[in-house]
Amino acid sequence: MTEADAKAIIYGVAIGDALGWPIELMKMDKIQIIYGERGIQEPPDPARISDETQTTEAVIKALIDAGDEDVDGIMKALTHHLIEWSQSPENNRAPGHTLTEAVRTMEAGISWRESGLPQKGNGSVVRIAPVGYFFQHDLEKLKQVSIAVGLATHTHPTAVAACVAAAYLVKLGLDEVPVDQFTDRILAITRDMDEEFGGAVRKIGHVMGWTDEMAALNYIGAGWMADEAVAMAMYSVMKHPDNFARAVSRSVNTAGDSDSVGAVAGAVSAAVTGLEGIPPEWINRLENFDRLTELAEKLAKKRLEVFG
Template sequence: MDRSSWERAVARRSRIRGCLLGGAIGDALGNPIEFQSLATIEGLHGEKGVTGFVPDFEGMTGRITDDTQMTLFTVEGLIRARATAAASGIGGAEVACTRHAYQRWLETQNYPAPPTRAAANTVRTGWLRTQPFLYARRAPGHACLTGVAQQYTPDPERPLGRPGEVNPQSKGCGTVMRSAPFGLVGAEPQQAFELAAHCAQITHGHPTGYYSAGAFAAIIAHVLEGETTRHAVQQTMALLSAYPGHEETHAALGAAVTLAAAGGPPNARKVETLGGGWVAEEALAIAVYCALAHPDDVAEALLLAVNHSGDSDSTGAVCGNLVGARDGEVGLPASWVVATEGRGVITVLADDLSLQFERTGTGSVDPVHPYDRYPHN
């Protein structure tokens, strides 16, 4: 490997780590203040709101929620899809493997700890499902729970733009908050967009919900290659406009770009003009605005993303994914990294994702990782 290739690989690995760790940090920052109004947040924490990790309702700090949990299982599903393809020589299993990964996530929500009985099928297998911290149930979304329970695998060949088979009216932020990994696998932005959109249909059938997931994955794919956030969003809006039913997602991104371009000090009142983040396009818009408003300061972007009256952990997680992919792991506040629940597991997954796709992306058919960690689906 020549020096320029080595430098690109190092930068990519740092961005992948940054994306996943940054999302967990944003999630943990917003977790204690989710469901609180801005007035309550300011009353409890001062005019600036939270300025770092604060205790949640159980007195603990740095704890992640279902947003990070599902993101990690998305990563696992993508790695296992690649391992399956490498072993069989047949690709195209990403949607099915992601659905299986979400079934493992659903088990973490239904058991207090990893089940001890032997695996009965290919779903109850692998390393990630053995991590005790993932078994905490922290306000998972109804559509995610009910959608995964239906065990529906969307057809990746089905044209986008129509309501999906599962929860066809649901466009909650549970799609976008888990979809950054689709942009981290080295795919072209359009491929990342469509894969994320189809996988979002596992739980949410409203086009705005799955288009927001796709748009986020495409933005991450652009940023992973070193593009600016602004250019990544502009390119993604152009891509999005070719799909029927894109209008709500496109308008939300446009509002975020316009608000950031208007200048003036960023603040929570401006954030709240974009919505509360409870639905997918609003969560995406808030995250994009916060990243654009603070192009050189990860901490300020994340604090802006959580200090509002809406879905603070989800908007924090999505913003964290974005600024982490932009600046890499070295751009994340070190004190927040070390205080974030599960950071060791997150780092291992990030590195496994990076190495798996670097190796097999060059034409190798040999799986990089042992099957006991990522067995075939």
């Protein structure tokens, strides 16, 4: 089922991105005026993607090219594909400042080890899901590559820990680990990385029993920072583990960075529910559906070649 898993995760990122992008930067009262009390509940048709999905594609291409190489080999490939994306006419979806500046630094010939900025925004965690899929059965490599992919743009320890967590959540979903174990597992794998990230994750336990899910999400954060985006995505999936549509719609209906939280939640929820859990009509609405499908198929083939 590795190809189906690859498709699920890539579609999940894109759907979460496309569902959240129309309401990014909107206040919740305006979202409710436009879409109703529960907020936006399904992606538009066509479901347009933004830089969250585009940079995820860059990571996928790097893994296809160099997934069998060491971290430096993978990062050399990722540098190429991020620069390629940056120079593309498709780079017109308002990417974040930190991401843009870091890629510009790479373009000037600076190594990925020195290109990142000391920021903890969510621009690194939104692209990390393919790493969790590809290295599902190699935890040490998952951590190493997640850290490197994050450091290339965001060097703050909170953002780096969030990258490891976001990739590991995809692995946990694919491994069919019960969602009620997610918090402990994430705290364990990031224990020695950053306490601030751990604090955001611990908020989930405080709000899981709340009946007002919107208030719970707001308590965790707004999603602009990497730790908040991952914790909000975790909460949404843990609250609706068997329902991709509800988990992702829950994650994006916030006054914060809706498409970023949605991209993370979409990947994790897709890993939990599988491809069959994603509404087919949502998949069919995706901008660049054929390209995303082809990338998923190539990624699955590469994983099979590397790990058998």
